[in-house]
Amino acid sequence: MTNRKPPLLILLGPTASGKTKLSVEIAKANRCEIISGDSMQVYRGMDVGTAKIKPEEMEGVPHHLLDIVDPDTPFSAADFQTIGKRLIDEIAARGKLPFIVGGTGLYIEALIYGYEFSEGGADPEFRKEQEAYFLEFGEQALHDRLREIDPASAERLHPRDSRRIIRALEVAHLTGVPLSEQLAKQTKESPYEVILIGLTLERNLLYKRIEERIDTMLANGLVEEVQILLDRGYSPSLVSMQGLGYKEIVPYLQGYSSYDEAVYLLKRNTRRFAKRQLSWFRHMKEIQWVDVTDSSNFSAHLSAINAIIAGKFA
Known part of the structure; x- marks a missing residue:
């Protein structure tokens, strides 16, 4: 009898770093099923703006946690953790290697380290006060x-x-301890035998790829996708509609900004988002980094990743 932990492979990296294409080849080489580690790709009807993998791009590799809730259904890190645990067990039971691919650091850490999400309960009155403050003084004042x-x-x-900001304020109010401090104290002992691989590339090249990706999204119907969501009655205030690519396009469609302004903000905000992703990943000390700056060397990048994996789970 063995006490060996169940294996779990993870590939993370900032947006536009090339995770999707690499992940399919890694999965084929290592008998994996992929679990999306992206907080936005769970939503149905939000495909272009989330750069969701197309069925024909999956090349027969099973993908999980895509299109599982409607845009007006709340979905949290705790939900991801609960469903992710079940999926890992099911994939392993099929004799396959569970493989998480994504860029949402909190979701991935919550799952691989088993974070506890009690966070001190709730205070509806306090929450109402913060919501009123937000409505009177605006998003920046609440963030400050x-x-x-x-x-x-x-x-x-x-x-x-605003929803997550108010929750972080509520946690600090109820417990006297900031949410970030609570997360920092969470155990870093995983119930899984984890290989954590990260993609890195030269910053200016990453920003160039981000801009090219956004141009492609726009050409592939991002504006039309956002209009369809609005036509279906989904409020711009929903957490899902606050995602990159949606919150910038909505004001344009509602006549509050020009197309050029919307595109400028989307590119700027996505660059900033990538910077925050990289900042989060830097504190994840277990990551084995693979430099993918040279996009013409895809096979070498794939070989480097497969070499990291080789023999680890044997």
Whole structure:
């Protein structure tokens, strides 16, 4: 009898770093099933703006946690953790290697380290006070309030993510301990035998890829996708509609900004998002980094990753 931990492979990296294409080849070479580690790709009807993999790109590799909830259904890191645990067990039971691919650091860490999400309960009155403050003074004022008591959480959360900002304020109010400090104290002992691989590349090249990706999204119907979501009655205030590519296009469609302004903001905000992703990944010390700056050397990058994996789970 063995006490060996169940194996778990993870590939992470900032947006536009090339995770999707590499992940399919890695999965084929290592008998994997892929679990999406992206907080936005769970939503149905949000495909272009989330750069969701197309069925024909999967090349027969099973993918999980795509299109599982409607845009008006809340989905949290705790939900991801619960479903992810079940999927890992099911994939392993089929004799396959569970493989998480994504860029949402909190979701991935919550799953691989078994974070506890009790967070001290709830205070509806306090939450109403913060919502009223947000409505009166705006998103930046609310974000500044969080920055005063929990700078690390403020750095992680976008000013327009009012729901999560209010929750972070509520946690600090209820427990007296900032949410970021609670997360930092979570155990880093994983119930899995983890291989954690990260993609890195020269920053200017990453920003160039981001801009090219956004141009492709626009050519592939991003504006039309956002219009369809609005026509279906999904409110711009939903967490899903605050995602990159959606919150910038909505004001254009509603006549509050020009197309050029929307595109400028989308590119700028995505660059900033990638920077926050990299900042999060830097504190994940177990990552084995693979430099993918030379995009013409795909086979070498794949070989380097497969060499990291080789023999680890044998």
